[in-house]
Amino acid sequence: MPRHPTGIPGCANSQYIGGMAKIILLAGVSGSGKTTVGRLVAGRNGMLFYDADDFHPAENIEKMRAGQALDDTDRAGWLERINRFLLHKSAGGDLVLACSALKNTYREQLVAGLQAEICWVFLLGTYELIARRMAARSGHFMPPALLRSQFDIFEKPESGLLLDVSEPPELLAKRIENHYFLNKMKPNFTPEFGLAGLGVMGKSLARNLAGRGFRLALFNREIAGKEENVARDFLGQHPEVAAQGFNDLPRFVESLPRPRKILLMIPEPATNVFTDELLPLLAPGDIVIDGGNAHYLETERRAARAAARGVGWLGTGVSGGEQGALTGPSIMVGGAAADYRQVKIYLENIAAKGPGGRVCCTRVGADGAGHFVKMTHNGIEYAEMQLLAELYGFLRDVQGLKNSEMADLLETWRDPKTDSFLLEITVDILRKTENGQSLLDLVRDEASSKGTGSWAVEAAAGLGFPATMMAAALFARYVSAAKTERVQAAQLYPGNKPARTKMSLAVLKKAYQTARIINHHQGFGLLRAASEHYGWQLDLPAIARIWTNGCIIRSGLMNELPACLRKHPALLFHPKIQRRVRAGRGALARFCAEAARSGQAAPCFLAASDFLNSLATAAAPANLIQAQRDYFGAHTIRRTDDPAGKSFHVNWKN
Ligand code: 6PG
Numbered sequence: 095m096p097r098h099p100t101g102i103p104g105c106a107n108s109q110y111i112g113g114m115a116k117i118i119l120l121a122g123v124s125g126s127g128k129t130t131v132g133r134l135v136a137g138r139n140g141m142l143f144y145d146a147d148d149f150h151p152a153e154n155i156e157k158m159r160a161g162q163a164l165d166d167t168d169r170a171g172w173l174e175r176i177n178r179f180l181l182h183k184s185a186g187g188d189l190v191l192a193c194s195a196l197k198n199t200y201r202e203q204l205v206a207g208l209q210a211e212i213c214w215v216f217l218l219g220t221y222e223l224i225a226r227r228m229a230a231r232s233g234h235f236m237p238p239a240l241l242r243s244q245f246d247i248f249e250k251p252e253s254g255l256l257l258d259v260s261e262p263p264e265l266l267a268k269r270i271e272n273h274y275f276l277n278k279m280k281p282n283f284t285p286e287f288g289l290a291g292l293g294v295m296g297k298s299l300a301r302n303l304a305g306r307g308f309r310l311a312l313f314n315r316e317i318a319g320k321e322e323n324v325a326r327d328f329l330g331q332h333p334e335v336a337a338q339g340f341n342d343l344p345r346f347v348e349s350l351p352r353p354r355k356i357l358l359m360i361p362e363p364a365t366n367v368f369t370d371e372l373l374p375l376l377a378p379g380d381i382v383i384d385g386g387n388a389h390y391l392e393t394e395r396r397a398a399r400a401a402a403r404g405v406g407w408l409g410t411g412v413s414g415g416e417q418g419a420l421t422g423p424s425i426m427v428g429g430a431a432a433d434y435r436q437v438k439i440y441l442e443n444i445a446a447k448g449p450g451g452r453v454c455c456t457r458v459g460a461d462g463a464g465h466f467v468k469m470t471h472n473g474i475e476y477a478e479m480q481l482l483a484e485l486y487g488f489l490r491d492v493q494g495l496k497n498s499e500m501a502d503l504l505e506t507w508r509d510p511k512t513d514s515f516l517l518e519i520t521v522d523i524l525r526k527t528e529n530g531q532s533l534l535d536l537v538r539d540e541a542s543s544k545g546t547g548s549w550a551v552e553a554a555a556g557l558g559f560p561a562t563m564m565a566a567a568l569f570a571r572y573v574s575a576a577k578t579e580r581v582q583a584a585q586l587y588p589g590n591k592p593a594r595t596k597m598s599l600a601v602l603k604k605a606y607q608t609a610r611i612i613n614h615h616q617g618f619g620l621l622r623a624a625s626e627h628y629g630w631q632l633d634l635p636a637i638a639r640i641w642t643n644g645c646i647i648r649s650g651l652m653n654e655l656p657a658c659l660r661k662h663p664a665l666l667f668h669p670k671i672q673r674r675v676r677a678g679r680g681a682l683a684r685f686c687a688e689a690a691r692s693g694q695a696a697p698c699f700l701a702a703s704d705f706l707n708s709l710a711t712a713a714a715p716a717n718l719i720q721a722q723r724d725y726f727g728a729h730t731i732r733r734t735d736d737p738a739g740k741s742f743h744v745n746w747k748n
Contacts, residue, residue, distance in 0.1 A: 121195035122217035123244040125228035128192035134267040146193030163243035214254030269307025285311035288356035296359035298419035310337035313346035353379035378404025390462030406433030411468020413645035422446030424645035425455035428464025446644025459630035473550030473564035474617035480567035514649030566701035589693030605685035608678030609702035
């Protein structure tokens with residue numbers, strides 16, 4: 095097949111990879127703006143533009159005009175015609191085609207046999223937005239009533255550049271150019287944003303940023319035999335990522351225009367060494383976003399060092415794991431508001447969207463606030479995971495359910511009030527088999543941890559805040575890790591398990607729902623305590639809002655919390671929550687009693703129940719503690735019959 099050797103006249107930005115033409119294929123439902131954006135891209139880059147609508151036979155047009163959706167047969171001839179055209183035209187140079195390409199099979203038919211660089215761009219938007227736009231346009235044969243059928247058959251693409259049509263066409267065109275035109279090998283490629291640390295999270299975030307049209311500089315350190323040419327290999331595997339790769343830190347920094355914006359995705363404790371190497375290379379005004387799980391006090395020390403050089407430091411929590419980082423994480427930023435304003439375009443673009451389309455990214459407060467909020471997120475995460483593990487243990491050891499039966503049961507709990515990402519993945523895990531056997535049964539029962547859970551519990555203890563559920567969850571992991579001791583103790587203290595009582599599943603569900611509410615009460619309580627102590631003025635409803643999607647603790651309950659927290663910052667005192675907890679308290683107590691009676695460990699459920707009982711005790715037995723302290727240490731007591739609240743030491747021996 096003849097190829098265009100170098101470029102076409104007037105096509106300054108054309109890039110030819112191995113002599114191949116570039117075909118930009120803009121896909122999306124009718125009314126998504128394919129033609130407008132396609133014409134812009136073609137016009138700005140001296141490319142020819144074609145509209146797939148012009149290839150329809152008259153009978154297709156008539157059918158659509160009459161309000162009937164096309165079927166696969168109607169579309170087959172049309173797609174074949176476009177494909178033949180592309181086979182012919184692509185020999186002549188770069189071009190842009192706007193075509194709905196609603197299904198994967200249509201997409202395959204369109205590009206079959208093409209020897210060209212195919213650049214898919216999908217214009218995505220909500221039905222409401224596109225319906226509004228269609229209603230406003232005139233002179234098109236496609237009636238708005240057919241839009242629903244287009245949405246119904248549209249298959250979400252697995253690759254390509256996905257763009258949000260709520261953005262202006264000029265910006266969309268720019269994103270397409272950034273993504274597909276700026277050849278990463280081209281000498282005049284200028285990155286706009288740096289990312290250092292290409293581990294699992296770093297790679298996913300790089301793909302996410304590039305997918306939103308940002309031009310990147312990527313850095314990964316070089317360790318012989320361990321981390322070699324990581325950036326180069328990553329770009330080789332992901333040619334769609336518009337980026338320059340580096341393994342040399344000074345060159346990476348130099349490649350970025352000032353003020354530089356650099357996201358660190360480096361696990362602790364390597365951040366220390368990296369910070370030492372990075373800071374001397376930076377200039378006043380540059381901004382570093384530390385997206386790793388750093389301790390908030392360490393973040394404050396690093397921020398102070400950076401500030402001494404005039405560099406901004408944003409300690410930022412990024413939640414969502416590998417998949418979340420790729421498709422939209424929840425992002426909790428701490429640091430100066432002015433620094434955040436400079437980088438929010440990047441962070442807010444890649445973040446998940448919660449209910450109402452609002453981005454799950456915000457600046458939560460100054461200094462270490464971002465990492466404190468992320469650490470608390472992880473503390474809540476620990477307890478949410480532990481509750482599910484205890485439930486699983488009870489269903490397995492006391493109720494005698496098989497994993498597949500548990501999956502069926504928990505699937506039915508996925509209603510708006512009880513559902514969560516962690517419940518969803520638990521169902522998947524319970525269903526997973528290998529050679530006919532449950533894979534979960536083959537997983538060793540020793541839980542590990544990377545530190546954020548213990549930081550959260552330490553911080554709670556330091557602030558004098560009773561985060562009893564995350565503490566129970568953390569220590570449950572430590573007990574699980576002591577496998578040898580557990581095996582020995584199981585022989586010594588066989589207990590009365592399994593009692594094989596059948597508790598009502600409705601009671602179990604209520605107990606679980608109630609314990610989760612108490613966990614969230616404690617988690618947000620910890621944030622409140624820190625906010626008061628450090629003067630961060632954390633906006634709890636906003637934090638709950640950015641946790642509604644993207645992060646590990648997203649859930650139906652979380653969706654309700656922004657409104658609840660707006661009304662009452664201490665969740666257990668909110669009227670709606672009060673009603674739920676009153677209705678569930680008995681179930682929680684019954685579950686805890688049943689677990690204890692059966693010798694079944696349920697530390698996190700017990701912590702929930704005990705916390706509620708303690709909180710709901712107007713007259714605590716702590717008077718005895720005070721008396722004991724005074725007895726042996728003269729720590730003094732205050733008397734209930736002394737309204738002045740003076741302290742006394744008593745000689746307790748009669
Ligand atoms: C998240 C996770 C993430 C990571 C935890 C795991 O929000 O995406 O919390 O940060 O999974 O650090 O922590 P452990 O290894 O301590 O369980």
